[in-house]
Structures are given as C-alpha cells and as structure tokens.
Amino acid sequence: MADKWSLLVIALLDRHTMRFSELRRAIDGVSQRMLTVTLRHLERDGIISRTVYPVVPPRVDYELTPLGMSLHQVIKSLVTWTEEHQQEIAAAHAAYDERVAREEPELVSPRRG
Amino acid sequence: MADKWSLLVIALLDRHTMRFSELRRAIDGVSQRMLTVTLRHLERDGIISRTVYPVVPPRVDYELTPLGMSLHQVIKSLVTWTEEHQQEIAAAHAAYDERVAREEPELVSPRRG
DNA sequence: CCGAATCCTAACGGATACTG
DNA sequence: CAGTATCCGTTAGGATTCGG
Numbered sequence: 156m157a158d159k160w161s162l163l164v165i166a167l168l169d170r171h172t173m174r175f176s177e178l179r180r181a182i183d184g185v186s187q188r189m190l191t192v193t194l195r196h197l198e199r200d201g202i203i204s205r206t207v208y209p210v211v212p213p214r215v216d217y218e219l220t221p222l223g224m225s226l227h228q229v230i231k232s233l234v235t236w237t238e239e240h241q242q243e244i245a246a247a248h249a250a251y252d253e254r255v256a257r258e259e260p261e262l263v264s265p266r267r268g
Numbered sequence: 269m270a271d272k273w274s275l276l277v278i279a280l281l282d283r284h285t286m287r288f289s290e291l292r293r294a295i296d297g298v299s300q301r302m303l304t305v306t307l308r309h310l311e312r313d314g315i316i317s318r319t320v321y322p323v324v325p326p327r328v329d330y331e332l333t334p335l336g337m338s339l340h341q342v343i344k345s346l347v348t349w350t351e352e353h354q355q356e357i358a359a360a361h362a363a364y365d366e367r368v369a370r371e372e373p374e375l376v377s378p379r380r381g
Numbered sequence: 382c383c384g385a386a387t388c389c390t391a392a393c394g395g396a397t398a399c400t401g
Numbered sequence: 402c403a404g405t406a407t408c409c410g411t412t413a414g415g416a417t418t419c420g421g
Binding site: 230250 | 343
C-alpha cells in the first residue's frame with residue numbers, strides 16, 4: 156500500500172469520510188479502475204472501511220479505520236522528510252547527471268585519445 | 269526510492285559500508301540487474317555514495333550519505349509500524365477474504381434462490 | 382569483481398463499454 | 402452513482418551474455 160494513489164487516498168480520508176466520486180474528483184489523474192483497485196487493497200489491509208448505503212442512486216462512503224489513522228501518522232513523517240529534502244535531492248540529481256554526461260562521451264567517440 | 273530493494277539496501281548500509289557482492293549476497297533474491305539499477309537510483313538521489321577503487325579485481329564500496337542516514341530514520345518508523353501491525357493486517361486480510369468468499373457464490377450459482 | 386546491454390515475459394495501468 | 406469486465410499499450414524485472 157505504498158503506491159502513490161494509496162498515499163493520496165489516506166491523506167484525503169484523514170480529514171473526513173468521502174464518497175467514491177469525491178475521491179475521484181479530488182485525486183487528479185486517477186482512473187476509475189485504479190481508484191477502485193486502490194480502495195479494495197486498502198480495505199483488504201484494514202486501512203479503510205467501506206460503507207454501502209442501499210439507496211438509489213447508490214452511495215458508498217470510505218473512511219479511515221483506527222489502523223489507517225495510525226498509518227497516516229507514519230506516512231506524514233515520510234512526506235515531511237521528502238518536502239524538507241527535495242532540494243537536496245534535486246541537487247544530487249543535477250550533480251549525478253552532470254557526472255554521467257562528462258564520462259559518457261569518451262566511450263562513444265574514442266577516436267584518437 | 270520506496271521500492272523494496274531500496275529499503276533493504278538502506279537498512280543494510282546503515283550498519284556499515286558494503287561492497288556490491290556483499291549486498292548481493294545479503295539481499296536474498298535480488299538479481300544482479302536490479303541491484304545495479306537500485307544502487308544507481310539511490311546514488312542519483314544522493315542517498316548513497318559509490319567509491320571505485322582502481323584495483324584488480326575491481327572493488328566498489330557503497331555507503332550511506334548524511335541524506336541517506338536521515339532518510340533511514342524515517343524509514344525505520346515505517347518498518348516498525350509494519351512489524352507492530354502485521355498481525356492486524358493479516359487479520360484484516362482473512363476477514364476481507366472470507367467476506368468476499370461468502371458473497372461471490374450467489375453470483376455464480378443463483379439457481380433457485 | 383562490477384556492471385552494461387539485450388531479450389523476453391508478466392504485471393501495471395489507462396480507455397472504454399456495460400451492469401445494478 | 403459505483404462499480405465490473407475487457408482490451409491493449411507500457412513498463413518492470415529476471416536470465417543471459419559480453420566488457421573493463
């Protein structure tokens with residue numbers, strides 16, 4: 156449950172219960188299929204609970220379980236770490252890519268050392 | 269860098285510097301290719317550093333950078349959470365699977381409700 | 382010993398159409 | 402509205418081979 160959709164679902168449900176279509180609208184770019192798959196996985200892991208109201212039109216609410224809430228605390232520290240260090244990471248990327256760019260050319264054109 | 273190989277590499281390197289083949293032996297089931305790919309990603313993200321000793325046979329050491337060490341602290345809380353709650357999760361799996369098993373049959377054999 | 386490159390298969394994930 | 406089922410392109414990742 157460490158994929159990106161799960162993280163977003165957990166973050167959103169921490170604030171309040173949400174319906175399927177609310178989640179779909181709130182999570183930009185998620186397909187209906189992936190949201191369904193994600194919600195099933197989280198439900199199976201006991202992170203969220205699913206409540207079906209036998210009304211028409213159908214209504215299904217999702218909410219974090221106590222287990223899910225405790226997981227959210229842990230996840231937040233990961234998110235915080237990422238936010239705090241993303242500049243360092245970007246700098247590391249730039250440094251790494253430049254290093255590679257300086258070393259590659261020798262191999263593709265070794266004509267006359 | 270949240271995949272399972274990366275997590276294991278970070279956990280191992282937290283104790284001490286390791287060579288490529290040491291990591292390969294220590295991480296059960298990792299292919300040479302995936303270990304290489306994983307190490308490159310971690311290096312690019314600035315999580316580990318790579319030191320090549322120009323000797324024969326070649327020797328390459330990997331170690332955690334300060335950034336990597338700080339990440340490890342965060343990861344540990346995730347690992348700890350997983351260990352502490354894996355029984356709850358297993359129970360949730362069993363409960364979910366049983367629920368599904370009780371509901372599915374109606375659909376495949378609805379003969380004579 | 383360390384790693385790059387190639388090949389190939391399985392899983393992931395989007396788009397679409399259909400159901401209750 | 403809230404799914405399920407199907408098709409299908411993309412990618413992850415193992416096995417293998419070659420190079421420094």
